[in-house]
Amino acid sequence: MTNQKSVTREMFDEVMVPNYAPGKVIPVRGEGSTLWDQNGNAYIDFAGGIAVNVLGHAHPALVHALKSQGEKLWHLSNVLTNEPAIRLAKRLTELTFADKVFFANSGAEANEAALKLARRYAWEHYPAEKNNGVEKNEIIAFNNSFHGRTLFTVSVGGQAKYREGFEPVPGGISHVDYNDLDALAAKISDKTCAVIMEPIEGEGGIIPATQAFIEGVRALCDKHNALLIFDEVQTGVGRTGALYAYMNYGVTPDILTTAKALGGGFPIGAMLTTDEIAKSLVIGTHGSTYGGNPLACAVSEAVIDIVSDPAVLEGVKEKNKLFVDGLNAINEKYAVFEEVRSAGLLVGGALNAQWHGKAKDFLMAAQHEKLMILVAGPSVIRFTPSLVISEDDIKEGLSRFEKAVATVVGQ
């Protein structure tokens, strides 16, 4: 066996494409909300692999699902079907508005499927001759949104920096301000085939849609026969205290995408939609070699079983309060946040003007205190812990965070 320590952070720079800048610490093992590094140091994990490890690390039910499926069948491709995929699709359709599921391997791929479906649906149902003489193929998305890193999804995403140097990008896409219904009303037309939005902008800084906005978007889509796509890649699978965030708002999309937490750490994504809309992806129109992989679906089934338990979802709301109260108390002492924004265990501390652009400093200081946190843009600190993190871990993590804040502000 190779010595664990024979792998170093320096080796990353030697052999990896330099698109990431990982921290110095190399974790080698995790259990619950604790991570251990190569030197045996224990960290509290408030990051959860960017809102992915929704049941922490090495959850026994997920380990069991992976091991038992691993001994049976790993992969078939979609030339055949497999039991875990159908069982998972059945559960997802029982628990949501959707009648039909398409499996992918990531959030971007789930969005790619959603956007392609929206185009295809409009192409089929509203050809120009039936649509006041205009093509119906335009997609409206929101400034500051994030939908993934494929060329189509960076084009739809509302952050120009992610497109820079990759042009030309696909056409027929426009952006308006989030939570600005007038801007959407001015842009949407018979040409619009879909509006895509995150119910809460995640990467963009934990910005929830207002109730009036999300209802207004739904109404404008209905008026213009445009499909409404909710990108719930980050907000889905219990993160906000409901299985999907749309349930909190009482506003139902036509298409929903889910990934990140769906596999609890095993790569999987899915697009959910209705019978009627699904019909537009007829045989041969879309596909994925790995989509619906039995290992991924078996693990995801175990995730959904646990997360859909009302007691787990209720726990998310209680833990939200611990986080928000804890962060507000820290803020009273150190005055670093202008606002703490949250939905369930998607929690953001928006830094005030004095600390703008400095979120990364807090992240580094937290790592020094043996706490893993995230940022959401340069000025928001993001916490996306396991949904089943213990109260003790939350309290200990917050006390480490307070020490990190004290270091950064120099007190």
Ligand SMILES: *Cc1c(COP(=O)(O)O)cnc(C)c1O
């Ligand atoms: C992370 C994320 C994606 C992209 O998911 P990948 O699995 O990285 O492709 C898309 N949309 C939202 C809202 C996300 O948070």
